[in-house]
Amino acid sequence: MRFSDDFVFGGATAAYQCEGATKEDGKGLVCWDVYYDETNGYNPDPASDFYHKYKEDIDNCVKFGINGIRISIAWTRIFPKGYGEVNKQGVDHYHELFKYAIDNGVEPYVTLHHFDTPYLFNKDGDFSNKEVEDYFVEYAKFCLDEFTEVEKWATFNEIWPWSVNQFVTGTFPPGEKYQFNKTVSNIHGMLTAHARVLNHFKDSGKEGEMGVIHSLETYYSIDDNEENIEAAKRYDAIANGLAIESTLLGEYTKETLDRVNYILEVNGFDEFKPDEKDLEEMKKAAPKIDFLGINSYQAHWMKEYKGENVHHHNGTGDKGTFESRLKGMGEEVKRDDIPKTDWDWSIYPKGLYDMIMRVSQYENCKKIYITENGIGIKEELNENNTVEDDARIDYVSKHLEAVLKANENGANVKGYFLWSLMDMFSWSNGYNKRYGFFFVDFKTQKRYPKKSAYWWKELSESKELK
Ligand code: NOJ
Numbered sequence: 182m183r184f185s186d187d188f189v190f191g192g193a194t195a196a197y198q199c200e201g202a203t204k205e206d207g208k209g210l211v212c213w214d215v216y217y218d219e220t221n222g223y224n225p226d227p228a229s230d231f232y233h234k235y236k237e238d239i240d241n242c243v244k245f246g247i248n249g250i251r252i253s254i255a256w257t258r259i260f261p262k263g264y265g266e267v268n269k270q271g272v273d274h275y276h277e278l279f280k281y282a283i284d285n286g287v288e289p290y291v292t293l294h295h296f297d298t299p300y301l302f303n304k305d306g307d308f309s310n311k312e313v314e315d316y317f318v319e320y321a322k323f324c325l326d327e328f329t330e331v332e333k334w335a336t337f338n339e340i341w342p343w344s345v346n347q348f349v350t351g352t353f354p355p356g357e358k359y360q361f362n363k364t365v366s367n368i369h370g371m372l373t374a375h376a377r378v379l380n381h382f383k384d385s386g387k388e389g390e391m392g393v394i395h396s397l398e399t400y401y402s403i404d405d406n407e408e409n410i411e412a413a414k415r416y417d418a419i420a421n422g423l424a425i426e427s428t429l430l431g432e433y434t435k436e437t438l439d440r441v442n443y444i445l446e447v448n449g450f451d452e453f454k455p456d457e458k459d460l461e462e463m464k465k466a467a468p469k470i471d472f473l474g475i476n477s478y479q480a481h482w483m484k485e486y487k488g489e490n491v492h493h494h495n496g497t498g499d500k501g502t503f504e505s506r507l508k509g510m511g512e513e514v515k516r517d518d519i520p521k522t523d524w525d526w527s528i529y530p531k532g533l534y535d536m537i538m539r540v541s542q543y544e545n546c547k548k549i550y551i552t553e554n555g556i557g558i559k560e561e562l563n564e565n566n567t568v569e570d571d572a573r574i575d576y577v578s579k580h581l582e583a584v585l586k587a588n589e590n591g592a593n594v595k596g597y598f599l600w601s602l603m604d605m606f607s608w609s610n611g612y613n614k615r616y617g618f619f620f621v622d623f624k625t626q627k628r629y630p631k632k633s634a635y636w637w638k639e640l641s642e643s644k645e646l647k
Pocket of ligand 1: 195198338339476553600607608
């Protein structure tokens with residue numbers, strides 16, 4: 182099984198998870214800074230100190246055949262308050278970083294928002310607040326005018342997880358639970374902002390490509406029971422349907438809206454009625470999208486659930502502690518015959534294949550990148566200063582096989598980015614969940630290539646999946 186010559190063998194990062202330096206060079210407050218302080222949560226400093234060590238990480242990309250890197254811009258490094266005065270030090274930093282990557286043949290795929298809303302905006306309702314959407318559009322326009330060296334842009338990373346974890350599971354700031362109405366309006370606000378930025382990008386004749394990165398994981402029914410099938414469809418409607426349809430079709434279908442409104446109704450919330458102006462933006466934007474980014478780690482099996490809402494996030498890696506039963510959305514059931522990570526994530530590469538084939542049906546889906554896929558493992562350096570991460574090699578191989586099979590069947594996946602390039606800070610797990618090609622000793626900040634890094638180098642050179 183062979184990859185095309187132009188296939189991107191990438192690694193992914195996100196500003197808040199790798200940069201550290203959260204108070205350096207004029208950076209403004211991000212919602213997480215306050216959230217971790219208030220909840221005695223994890224410390225995002227120094228993470229992987231990418232702010233200072235990016236050259237070493239890019240040099241590692243070159244050495245190990247990684248020719249694309251996902252990087253996100255921290256909004257509050259550019260506008261410390263989220264709006265208003267520009268912080269020149271932040272702007273200069275990203276120019277230097279992009280230049281170093283480009284000069285070394287590692288193409289930057291730049292995301293404008295990766296879970297790091299400025300503190301005050303998050304407090305004011307995040308993207309469920311129209312003003313925040315407007316400020317994001319201004320920030321995006323600034324970046325597009327300024328960083329003309331960047332050719333690949335993504336507006337957002339993972340609209341669904343960012344929205345549901347703020348307002349339903351409560352694992353992201355502001356940590357609210359079961360506010361399904363705010364989740365839906367946050368999703369809609371972000372999808373509208375994406376459309377506005379994409380319309381601006383294309384209408385102003387800018388060069389380069391723009392897309393959006395969605396978390397798209399497949400939801401199956403646990404069996405053939407009609408009620409369970411419908412539960413899986415409802416979960417899919419809110420988690421995937423809104424995003425896929427808005428982005429690729431330019432409208433929400435009635436079926437999806439009915440299912441989302443059912444979830445809202447059984448939880449006691451008003452109907453979701455999208456604004457006509459927002460829908461016009463989406464309609465105009467959909468045909469203009471250059472690529473769709475898919476982040477996918479696992480698949481899910483659903484069963485109808487009518488009781489009260491219960492959600493327990495496994496953020497510690499204690500296998501078997503995850504629980505999710507959401508009224509109207511269903512109960513997530515873990516299948517015994519499907520392997521799982523310590524964080525209870527079900528490993529099922531066919532879920533990725535099914536999703537690629539599903540989105541490929543849309544005419545506007547011209548090109549796909551797998552912008553995140555990977556496996557979190559508790560790891561330690563061995564006596565040879567490396568990590569024998571065969572489980573990661575196995576996981577990635579099987580998912581790449583799914584990608585190649587999808588391409589054989591008509592899809593157009595042009596690249597794969599491992600989450601994550603090197604080990605980094607995890608939002609709700611701190612430092613014990615490692616995903617990287619490179620082991621990071623968080624005390625010394627030294628990097629050590631894992632076995633998977635050597636395997637990747639071989640693969641990207643031979644382009645042959647064995
Ligand atoms: C998706 C997110 O984009 C990333 O920030 C996160 O750390 C990984 N998933 C792993 O959970």
